[in-house]
Amino acid sequence: MMTKNKINNLNITDPWENSILGPMNSRIVMSAMTRSAARNNVPTSEMAEYYSRRAKHGVGLIITESTATSSTADGFPNAPRIITESQITGWKKVTDAVHKAGGIIFCQLNHCGRISHTDYTDGQQPVSSTDQRAKGINKRNNQPYSKPKRLSQIELKDVINEFRTAASKCMLAGFDGVELHMAHGYLPDQFLDSRVNDRNDEYGGTIEGRCRFPLELASVILEELGENKVMVRISPSRWMGGAYDWPDLDEMLEYLLPSLDKAGLRMLDISCANANYFDTSGRVIRKARPLWPHLLLGGASLSKDDAQNEVNQGLVDLVTYGRLLISNPDLVEKFRAHANLDEYHPNMLDRLE
Numbered sequence: 001m002m003t004k005n006k007i008n009n010l011n012i013t014d015p016w017e018n019s020i021l022g023p024m025n026s027r028i029v030m031s032a033m034t035r036s037a038a039r040n041n042v043p044t045s046e047m048a049e050y051y052s053r054r055a056k057h058g059v060g061l062i063i064t065e066s067t068a069t070s071s072t073a074d075g076f077p078n079a080p081r082i083i084t085e086s087q088i089t090g091w092k093k094v095t096d097a098v099h100k101a102g103g104i105i106f107c108q109l110n111h112c113g114r115i116s117h118t119d120y121t122d123g124q125q126p127v128s129s130t131d132q133r134a135k136g137i138n139k140r141n142n143q144p145y146s147k148p149k150r151l152s153q154i155e156l157k158d159v160i161n162e163f164r165t166a167a168s169k170c171m172l173a174g175f176d177g178v179e180l181h182m183a184h185g186y187l188p189d190q191f192l193d194s195r196v197n198d199r200n201d202e203y204g205g206t207i208e209g210r211c212r213f214p215l216e217l218a219s220v221i222l223e224e225l226g227e228n229k230v231m232v233r234i235s236p237s238r239w240m241g242g243a244y245d246w247p248d249l250d251e252m253l254e255y256l257l258p259s260l261d262k263a264g265l266r267m268l269d270i271s272c273a274n275a276n277y278f279d280t281s282g283r284v285i286r287k288a289r290p291l292w293p294h295l296l297l298g299g300a301s302l303s304k305d306d307a308q309n310e311v312n313q314g315l316v317d318l319v320t321y322g323r324l325l326i327s328n329p330d331l332v333e334k335f336r337a338h339a340n341l342d343e344y345h346p347n348m349l350d351r352l353e
């Protein structure tokens with residue numbers, strides 16, 4: 001998988017076959033992007049068209065928007081979930097459409113933890129590693145985030161079981177795999193991040209303690225689905241209302257990545273949310289690559305040349321694109337044709353096209 005220390009001449013828009021995902025139409029991946037377009041938390045036919053349009057135009061792998069594993073896990077208006085029969089049926093329409101268009105599709109399984117509000121959890125109190133409320137205002141409803149309940153160790157097992165059930169329902173819904181969202185300040189990241197995790201039991205404190213819940217979660221889902229179907233997303237350096245790195249970035253990477261490898265993980269997605277890639281993920285990926293000999297994903301609005309360079313230096317295997325795939329459903333074809341790209345504008349989020 002890894003092409004480290006060797007300058008290659010690969011083209012990210014060419015088809016590529018690898019032992020984990022099999023044949024892919026290109027090395028371009030659609031990043032998870034919440035669109036709040038589900039109806040009663042059920043995926044719609046418009047969502048099937050939206051995702052399959054990107055697959056038809058050559059995206060190698062599609063990762064869906066954040067999908068809640070339980071009602072307490074939710075944190076967005078009109079977000080899809082994967083709990084009920086109708087939600088599974090709704091997702092099946094999406095996966096069928098993407099497969100018909102020749103694509104591969106993973107479901108991003110998410111638990112928002114304390115980055116939520118009772119408006120989005122069917123009235124239940126959000127949960128977290130801590131009982132401290134997240135700072136700031138929830139932009140979704142202009143309210144402060146709800147004060148979370150600190151998860152007990154028994155409740156942590158329940159959360160992992162919800163993920164396990166959701167992952168098996170993803171298989172019923174026809175997904176090719178799942179991405180476990182451990183980035184961007186959501187529940188697993190609320191354990192990883194020393195500025196949030198204030199526990200004094202074995203799920204907090206040391207690096208080993210803070211990594212325990214995310215590692216247990218990854219192990220259980222890997223056991224359930226197998227190595228070809230599980231990806232993890234982390235964001236050790238990112239922009240989310242401010243730029244920051246995990247305070248103990250190097251030590252965390254040196255412990256977490258080999259532990260994920262040992263748990264059997266073979267696909268890792270390093271994100272920076274909406275930051276400049278080279279200031280954040282690009283820097284992390286240069287530290288992570290020597291520790292991660294398996295499939296590595298990274299990117300954030302990279303030019304084709306920059307993306308090619310990252311792949312050809314062996315730093316990443318697959319390149320993730322978010323906003324440019326909203327403004328250019330045919331991004332892969334435009335890259336192939338050296339055509340101009342349509343610029344992304346936030347008002348494009350008003351419609352699902």
Ligand SMILES: Cc1cc2nc3c(=O)[nH]c(=O)nc-3n(C[C@H](O)[C@H](O)[C@H](O)COP(=O)(O)O)c2cc1C
Pocket residue numbers: 031032033034035065066108181183184233271272273274275299300301302320321322323324349
């Ligand atoms: C509208 C929007 C929604 C997003 N929702 C999610 C999400 O649900 N899960 C996630 O992991 N990242 C989410 N992100 C972050 C993207 O996956 C991506 O990492 C980020 O946009 C940077 O990539 P880009 O510069 O190519 O857009 C979202 C980004 C945008 C713009």
